[in-house]
Amino acid sequence: MPDLMNRANNxxxxxxxxxxxxxQPDRVMDLQHRQEYSLTxxxxxxxxxxxxxxxxxxxxxxxxxxxxxEGEVFIITHRGLVIVRALEDSTIGLSPKMDKGLFSxxxxxxxxx
Numbered sequence: 467m468p469d470l471m472n473r474a475n476n477x478x479x480x481x482x483x484x485x486x487x488x489x490q491p492d493r494v495m496d497l498q499h500r501q502e503y504s505l506t507x508x509x510x511x512x513x514x515x516x517x518x519x520x521x522x523x524x525x526x527x528x529x530x531x532x533x534x535x536e537g538e539v540f541i542i543t544h545r546g547l548v549i550v551r552a553l554e555d556s557t558i559g560l561s562p563k564m565d566k567g568l569f570s571x572x573x574x575x576x577x578x579x
Contacts, residue, residue: 491515491559497552505548511564514548515539519556524549 526546
């Protein structure tokens with residue numbers, strides 16, 4: 467049971483970090499139950515936020531599908547088609563791509579106890 471609690475706490479922490487560091491959505495849209503929204507091209511590092519409701523996300527080249535509840539975010543990691551489908555009436559926010567070139571140096575591995 468402790469492993470499940472650690473995973474849940476990490477997920478909450480990661481979601482809060484992503485929301486706090488995510489740029490403001492440049493596009494917000496409402497999706498009706500079962501309505502789909504498709505993204506194509508190279509959308510890597512773009513963020514999809516579930517503002518309300520719940521959505522299902524699948525991306526080309528990824529064997530896993532993702533379920534987002536209100537307040538959760540998803541960062542697109544593959545090129546190609548991405549489908550966002552509302553599992554109920556939902557609102558999503560699309561943010562511009564995150565700048566992947568902010569750091570160009572070397573790091574040392576640090577262990578925190």
